[in-house]
Amino acid sequence: MTIALLSIGTELTRGELVNSNASWLADQLVTLGHEVTEIVTVDDDDGRIVQTLLRLADVHTAVISTGGLGPTTDDLTTACAAHALGVELVRDARSLMRIEGLFAARNIAMQPSNAKQADFPAGALVLDNDLGTAPGFAIELSGCRAFFTPGVPSEMRAMFDGRIAALLPAPEAVVAVRKLRTYGMSE
Numbered sequence: 001m002t003i004a005l006l007s008i009g010t011e012l013t014r015g016e017l018v019n020s021n022a023s024w025l026a027d028q029l030v031t032l033g034h035e036v037t038e039i040v041t042v043d044d045d046d047g048r049i050v051q052t053l054l055r056l057a058d059v060h061t062a063v064i065s066t067g068g069l070g071p072t073t074d075d076l077t078t079a080c081a082a083h084a085l086g087v088e089l090v091r092d093a094r095s096l097m098r099i100e101g102l103f104a105a106r107n108i109a110m111q112p113s114n115a116k117q118a119d120f121p122a123g124a125l126v127l128d129n130d131l132g133t134a135p136g137f138a139i140e141l142s143g144c145r146a147f148f149t150p151g152v153p154s155e156m157r158a159m160f161d162g163r164i165a166a167l168l169p170a171p172e173a174v175v176a177v178r179k180l181r182t183y184g185m186s187e
Helices: 020-031 046-059 077-085 093-105 112-118 153-167
Strands: 003-008 036-042 062-066 089-091 119-121 125-127 136-141 144-149
Touching: 003 020, 003 046, 020 036, 020 062, 020 153, 036 046, 046 062, 046 077, 046 136, 046 144, 062 153, 077 089, 077 119, 077 136, 077 144, 093 112, 112 119, 119 136, 125 144, 125 153, 136 153, 144 153
Parallel strands: 003 036, 003 062, 062 144
Antiparallel strands: 089 119, 125 136, 136 144
């Protein structure tokens, strides 16, 4: 079993942000006994996102994707996942009510664009986001389990720990990892 990590966002491919999500996820997955064999970053281009999702799903048991679930026009991940699956987007009423409630609790008017955060590929498993407005989701793509989280590190970490880690297939073999930290004389 192999896992690929997919980070989506032009801010990553331009070097505007450091991709801390991929390194954190890889560390967590290896600690849990999984084998991460590929880490890919792609910009906010729907064709490249779909192509990358399909390629990763063809060769990996699981894919964890971060980023692109927000309300802006460059947040394309959900629509791209639906396109890769060949299904329509479906609005989840429970998620929409939760998003509206978050804005109401803060006494902020919700913009219409935030409603798209409650749209998911038909048949997707919705993963609640306890820290933000964008829920994640999980799908089966070409026999691969694919998980999608927001790109905000704190939201991604909470979603991985609270939802995704338990949904991953069990590792095929026990992997032992020993980390040595040294100081003083250099390598």
